[in-house]
Amino acid sequence: MKLILLSGGSGKRLWPLSNEARSKQFLKVLQDEKGNSESMIQRIYKQIHKSCPEAEVIIASSEAQSDSIRRQLGSQVEKVEEPSRRNTYPAILLSATYLLDKRQVPEEEVVAVLPVDTYVEQDYFDKLQEMEQALLDAKANICLLGVKPTYPSEKYGYIRGRELTDKSYGLVADCVEKPDLQTAQKLMEEGAFWSGGVFVFRLGFLKKLIQKEMGQVSFEQLYARYDELPKSSFDNEVIARTQSMVFVRYDGEWNDLGTWNTLTEQMKEADGGIVIRDENCKNTHVINELEIPIVALGLQDTVVVASADGILVSNKHASSFLNPYVEQIHNRPMYEKRQWGEYKVLNFAKCHIGRECSLTKHMHVEAGRSLSYQMHHLRDEVWTIIDGEGQFLLNGEMRKVTRGEVLYIKRGQWHAMASKEGIDFIEVQLGTDLVEEDIERGAWDWGNIL
Amino acid sequence: MKLILLSGGSGKRLWPLSNEARSKQFLKVLQDEKGNSESMIQRIYKQIHKSCPEAEVIIASSEAQSDSIRRQLGSQVEKVEEPSRRNTYPAILLSATYLLDKRQVPEEEVVAVLPVDTYVEQDYFDKLQEMEQALLDAKANICLLGVKPTYPSEKYGYIRGRELTDKSYGLVADCVEKPDLQTAQKLMEEGAFWSGGVFVFRLGFLKKLIQKEMGQVSFEQLYARYDELPKSSFDNEVIARTQSMVFVRYDGEWNDLGTWNTLTEQMKEADGGIVIRDENCKNTHVINELEIPIVALGLQDTVVVASADGILVSNKHASSFLNPYVEQIHNRPMYEKRQWGEYKVLNFAKCHIGRECSLTKHMHVEAGRSLSYQMHHLRDEVWTIIDGEGQFLLNGEMRKVTRGEVLYIKRGQWHAMASKEGIDFIEVQLGTDLVEEDIERGAWDWGNIL
Numbered sequence: 091m092k093l094i095l096l097s098g099g100s101g102k103r104l105w106p107l108s109n110e111a112r113s114k115q116f117l118k119v120l121q122d123e124k125g126n127s128e129s130m131i132q133r134i135y136k137q138i139h140k141s142c143p144e145a146e147v148i149i150a151s152s153e154a155q156s157d158s159i160r161r162q163l164g165s166q167v168e169k170v171e172e173p174s175r176r177n178t179y180p181a182i183l184l185s186a187t188y189l190l191d192k193r194q195v196p197e198e199e200v201v202a203v204l205p206v207d208t209y210v211e212q213d214y215f216d217k218l219q220e221m222e223q224a225l226l227d228a229k230a231n232i233c234l235l236g237v238k239p240t241y242p243s244e245k246y247g248y249i250r251g252r253e254l255t256d257k258s259y260g261l262v263a264d265c266v267e268k269p270d271l272q273t274a275q276k277l278m279e280e281g282a283f284w285s286g287g288v289f290v291f292r293l294g295f296l297k298k299l300i301q302k303e304m305g306q307v308s309f310e311q312l313y314a315r316y317d318e319l320p321k322s323s324f325d326n327e328v329i330a331r332t333q334s335m336v337f338v339r340y341d342g343e344w345n346d347l348g349t350w351n352t353l354t355e356q357m358k359e360a361d362g363g364i365v366i367r368d369e370n371c372k373n374t375h376v377i378n379e380l381e382i383p384i385v386a387l388g389l390q391d392t393v394v395v396a397s398a399d400g401i402l403v404s405n406k407h408a409s410s411f412l413n414p415y416v417e418q419i420h421n422r423p424m425y426e427k428r429q430w431g432e433y434k435v436l437n438f439a440k441c442h443i444g445r446e447c448s449l450t451k452h453m454h455v456e457a458g459r460s461l462s463y464q465m466h467h468l469r470d471e472v473w474t475i476i477d478g479e480g481q482f483l484l485n486g487e488m489r490k491v492t493r494g495e496v497l498y499i500k501r502g503q504w505h506a507m508a509s510k511e512g513i514d515f516i517e518v519q520l521g522t523d524l525v526e527e528d529i530e531r532g533a534w535d536w537g538n539i540l
Numbered sequence: 541m542k543l544i545l546l547s548g549g550s551g552k553r554l555w556p557l558s559n560e561a562r563s564k565q566f567l568k569v570l571q572d573e574k575g576n577s578e579s580m581i582q583r584i585y586k587q588i589h590k591s592c593p594e595a596e597v598i599i600a601s602s603e604a605q606s607d608s609i610r611r612q613l614g615s616q617v618e619k620v621e622e623p624s625r626r627n628t629y630p631a632i633l634l635s636a637t638y639l640l641d642k643r644q645v646p647e648e649e650v651v652a653v654l655p656v657d658t659y660v661e662q663d664y665f666d667k668l669q670e671m672e673q674a675l676l677d678a679k680a681n682i683c684l685l686g687v688k689p690t691y692p693s694e695k696y697g698y699i700r701g702r703e704l705t706d707k708s709y710g711l712v713a714d715c716v717e718k719p720d721l722q723t724a725q726k727l728m729e730e731g732a733f734w735s736g737g738v739f740v741f742r743l744g745f746l747k748k749l750i751q752k753e754m755g756q757v758s759f760e761q762l763y764a765r766y767d768e769l770p771k772s773s774f775d776n777e778v779i780a781r782t783q784s785m786v787f788v789r790y791d792g793e794w795n796d797l798g799t800w801n802t803l804t805e806q807m808k809e810a811d812g813g814i815v816i817r818d819e820n821c822k823n824t825h826v827i828n829e830l831e832i833p834i835v836a837l838g839l840q841d842t843v844v845v846a847s848a849d850g851i852l853v854s855n856k857h858a859s860s861f862l863n864p865y866v867e868q869i870h871n872r873p874m875y876e877k878r879q880w881g882e883y884k885v886l887n888f889a890k891c892h893i894g895r896e897c898s899l900t901k902h903m904h905v906e907a908g909r910s911l912s913y914q915m916h917h918l919r920d921e922v923w924t925i926i927d928g929e930g931q932f933l934l935n936g937e938m939r940k941v942t943r944g945e946v947l948y949i950k951r952g953q954w955h956a957m958a959s960k961e962g963i964d965f966i967e968v969q970l971g972t973d974l975v976e977e978d979i980e981r982g983a984w985d986w987g988n989i990l
Contacts, residue, residue: 105835106832106835366865366868366869368858368861368865370855370858376853378851380851381888382556382848382849382850382851382871382874383850383851383869383871384850384851384852384853385555385556385850385851385852385853385854385862385865385866385869386853386854387852387853387854387855387858387859387861387862387865388854388855388857388858388859389842389853389854389855390855392839392853394851394853396851398832399832400832400833400834400835401828401830401832401833401834401835401844401846401851402834402835402837403826403834403835403836403837403839403842403844403853404835404836404837404838404839405820405837405838405839405840407838408818408820408837408838409837409838411818411837412835412837415816415818415835415837416835418816419816419833419835421832421833424832434887436886436887436900437884437886437902437966438831439902439926439927439964441926441927441943442927442928442962446927446943448926448927448966450886450900450902450966452887452889452900470944472924472946474922474924474968474970476889476891476898476900476968476970477889477891477892477896477898478892493891493896493970494920494970496922496946496948498946512892514889516887516898516900516966516968518924518926518966520924520926520943520944
């Protein structure tokens with residue numbers, strides 16, 4: 091069996107920690123049994139390998155997530171990078187094509203697709219084998235995971251079906267997309283299950299879908315024509331239209347870590363970062379990524395989250411309805427982790443005349459890493475080295491630089507920085523369009539510098 | 541009658557807006573009748589001149605507040621600057637000595653001392669004339685303002701006394717310092733009054749106190765020996781020990797703007813700065829001085845305040861008990877308004893070895909202002925001009941600088957900046973002790989530059 095882990099997009103439901111450059115599955119807000127912090131993707135990846143040590147896992151993700159995946163799971167992880175974000179249906183078709191075309195996986199092979207942002211206990215993964223058995227035993231098209239509902243939720247799809255007394259699985263009658271509260275209540279009373287977002291099928295089933303959608307395509311062809319695929323979910327495009335589906339029931343702990351309300355339930359520590367609270371705070375979580383203190387007094391059922399992007403102060407229940415408020419915010423990301431290290435935006439200022447402005451960043455290049463050889467068209471940069479040392483490259487000339495030096499990079503000049511032991515500098519950008527996209531990249535061989 | 545306005549110290553009860561450099565009376569959190577924002581000191585100063593257009597007002601303050609007072613009230617304001625902060629007893633003695641010695645005010649003159657941080661209606665100031673009349677009529681030592689209590693408060697002192705049926709004032713029996721809740725309840729039932737912190741006396745009464753404490757002293761002598769005076773309140777040192785006091789009753793609106801709880805009651809706008817809230821927020825105030833957004837969802841009876849110094853999220857009632865939590869914070873001020881403009885700390889970073897560190901600031905010199913000619917012993921500074929232009933002075937040599945220029949100031953070098961139209965720069969400090977106190981100041985005549 092092959093596993094496809096769907097590493098989803100830039101959900102804003104965990105704003106201000108998640109942003110376009112920082113998807114929620116990479117946030118280190120969970121704790122492992124030793125108390126070390128870990129992310130959702132780290133937890134689920136570890137759990138998969140514990141249940142299925144031989145599992146071949148492929149991660150469907152965007153190019154923007156590559157650095158985070160390598161950083162958190164290691165560089166050996168097999169990825170299928172989507173050329174753009176389009177929803178689960180295109181992502182699963184692309185991953186299946188990858189298996190068929192690039193990996194020559196036979197059509198009889200069973201594939202399981204799993205979301206990356208569920209918080210579950212270990213027995214959840216044992217179900218994958220059961221689902222494969224059910225699929226084959228019932229000669230079904232798809233096997234779903236049915237999660238026993240604990241309350242009438244409007245946030246999940248439901249599976250209606252009939253459990254078989256002599257089998258460990260049931261037959262799906264139909265699937266209901268996110269219902270209203272009243273319908274959810276009724277579905278729960280009827281004994282319907284939440285759809286856990288796990289899909290198990292033979293690869294050949296997917297191959298037929300791909301052919302129907304795009305004709306006979308290689309991976310490269312599908313990649314090139316990716317934007318022709320509908321921006322739609324696998325639930326809508328496939329599950330809602332497929333006959334002959336079975337489901338395996340799961341009664342264990344299951345939590346989609348999609349909102350602060352559900353995420354904080356799984357957080358062992360109530361506070362993160364510099365937080366001072368009084369004894370009267372009840373059921374309150376405070377997560378502070380800023381360098382200034384948060385003082386929390388007399389709060390009940392509240393979540394406070396502060397990052398360089400903004401500050402959320404919310405009643406826990408209300409935090410589930412965060413999306414439309416965050417959509418009103420159109421700021422650039424103020425903090426990003428990259429392959430070479432990280433940056434934080436310290437200041438943005440418009441000039442009093444014209445379109446000129448300035449942006450100040452704290453840049454940290456990690457030990458043994460380098461910034462790509464790059465050039466900007468619309469800005470000069472002033473780098474003041476505040477810690478460490480490195481090799482500075484300007485128009486092909488390399489020299490050692492250290493704390494206290496100031497480097498002036500004019501627009502049009504090619505430049506880079508590499509550091510064996512790590513280097514920090516304050517970057518002041520001066521120009522008209524101070525965006526990450528104003529960059530041309532070249533190649534440079536650092537040789538034995540790193 | 542002379543008025544002494546006591547411009548108090550660095551209260552932390554309105555943290556994070558008030559800090560050591562920014563006392564609460566200068567926060568522009570109130571609105572005048574036209575909706576323009578104003579500070580406590582601006583409001584009270586305006587009210588005094590409305591009731592008593594001829595009033596001579598002296599403001600007792602610290603040197604650190606000089607810039608703020610000039611900025612908010614104008615440069616014509618008469619100030620008595622305390623050499624150090626010691627509480628109200630020394631401050632009133634110093635102000636009285638100033639009137640006697642520097643201004644030659646006769647001993648018969650009546651003086652009123654008022655706190656600067658009360659929120660009152662205009663009729664409060666009409667009481668000052670009544671208090672003078674009462675003092676003279678009763679031949680009393682002191683006349684106090686008795687405020688009709690609206691609830692049994694543990695935060696105020698109480699006046700017990702007897703109102704006279706044929707007079708507009710009453711006789712003070714005794715004063716009770718901040719009582720516990722039970723005693724407060726009892727005092728209220730007995731008909732006691734809150735002490736409004738207003739003291740009216742003849743200057744000669746104060747002269748005797750000064751002589752008893754210090755002998756015959758000039759203003760300069762008292763100023764020089766200021767630290768010999770006890771760090772104690774006027775209530776403790778004088779009110780509690782004085783016979784023959786009267787009081788004038790005040791029934792109007794009276795609110796000491798000492799806590800977020802009471803201050804937000806007077807704020808016409810619930811939000812300040814970049815704030816997004818849902819419709820379910822009730823009795824909630826959000827004040828945001830940061831450049832990142834605050835999203836507030838489903839909050840009740842909550843105050844959220846964010847500044848460069850930190851973030852407070854508090855139940856309104858609990859905000860009255862903020863002090864001990866803020867005392868745990870020992871950060872340097874991250875934002876200061878100065879006579880020359882303002883600065884904001886953007887970043888502080890320790891080096892990976894030794895005691896070296898760096899501090900990054902956004903500096904704004906206002907149009908027509910200049911930084912003092914100065915020198916640092918323990919740090920170099922790199923200034924990158926991001927907006928405007930100015931005259932840069934380095935070791936006596938002056939030159940014009942403009943956006944995009946980088947200025948490197950080594951430790952030991954004398955430097956300054958003046959600007960006719962205003963200038964902004966990013967300052968990166970590199971050294972071992974990056975504190976405001978590492979500064980020597982010299983003189984420079986900018987001549988016709990400004």
